[in-house]
Amino acid sequence: MTRHLLRDDDLTPAEQAEILDLALELKKDRWANKALEGPQTVAVIFDKSSTRTRVSFAVGIADLGGSPLIISTANSQLGGKETPSDTARVLERQVAAIVWRTYAQSGLEEMARGTRVPVINALSDDFHPCQLLADLLTIREHKGELAGLTLTFFGDARSNMAHSYLLAGVTAGMHVRMASPEAYAPREDVVVDAERRAAETGGSVTLLDDPREAALGADVIVTDTWVSMGKEEEKQQRLRDLGGFKVTSEIMSLADPESIFIHCLPADRGYEVDSEVIDGEQSVVWDEAENRLHAQKALLVWLLRQG
Secondary structure, eight states: OOOOBSSGGGSOHHHHHHHHHHHHHHHHSTTSOOTTTTTOEEEEEESSOOSHHHHHHHHHHHHTTOEEEEEEGGGSSBTTTBOHHHHHHHHTTTOSEEEEEOSOHHHHHHHHHTOSSOEEESOOSSOOHHHHHHHHHHHHHHHSOOTTOEEEEESOTTSHHHHHHHHHHHHTTOEEEEEOOGGGOOOHHHHHHHHHHHHHHTOEEEEESOHHHHHTTOSEEEEOOSSOTTOGGGHHHHHHHHGGGOBOHHHHHHSOTTOEEEEOSOOOBTTTBOHHHHTSTTBOHHHHHHHHHHHHHHHHHHHHHHO
C-alpha cells in the first residue's frame, strides 16, 4: 500500500522516530544516499509562495540523485480544469512522488486517494508536517531525547503549525502546551486526536490562556506568524487579540534555563517575537531552517522504501 504524509499522525511513534534517525544519518553524509538516482523526478507543486519549502525540496531531491520538477498551479491545470485526483493519475506515470503546498486539506486527501505514488503535504491550511519533522530533528539535536520534554506554542493555536505541533509533539511523547486566547484555541477534533495519541506515548496536551503560566519550566518555546498567508486582511484584529502572547525575553526567562526557541520562519519581528529573542543565544531557528533539508530527504527516502 502506498504511504503518504498528509498530517502528522499519519506516522506512528516508531515511524516518526525512524525518519528522524534517518535524517541524522543523511545530515552526517549529505550525498551518500541516492534513492532518486536515475534521475527520478519528484513533482513539487506550489499554490502558495515559498522560500524554505521550495529550496529545501529542490536541493534535497537533487542531493538524492533526482530531478525536482517545480510546478506553479497558476501555470498548470490543477485547481482549474483538472481535479487533484486526475492530476495525480497523470503525474504518477512520470514521477516518483508528489509534493504539494496548497490550501485545502481535502485536496491533498483527494490527490492521495487517486495515486500510487507518495503524496507529501508541504503545507495546507490545517497542517504542516514537513516543518514538524525538521523541528523535532532540531529539538532532538539540542535537547536529546524528545519524550518527556515540555514544548509551549504561543499565539494562534488554531493555525496549521499549532495543529501539527499538537499531533507531532505527542507522537514523540512530548508534553505540548498551547498558549492562546480562548477564541484562538485549537480545533476540537485535532485536540481529541492528539489526546488519543498522547495516551499511547505518555505525552500530554494542555490548553492555557495565561502566557506566563504556559512558559514556566518549558524546555522548548515556539511561536509562528500571527498573520498566515491568505489572512492578511485580519492583521490588525490579530495584533490586538494576540498581543499578550508575544515571545519576549521575559517569557524566555520563565522557561527552563536550558530552553531553546524555535520559529519556522519567516518571522514578523516585533509582533509574535522580539528580535532579541530570535537573535539570542537560546534561538536555534537557523539550525531549524537547515533541518528542513535533512528531514525532507529522510521522509522521501522512507516513503519510497515503503512502496
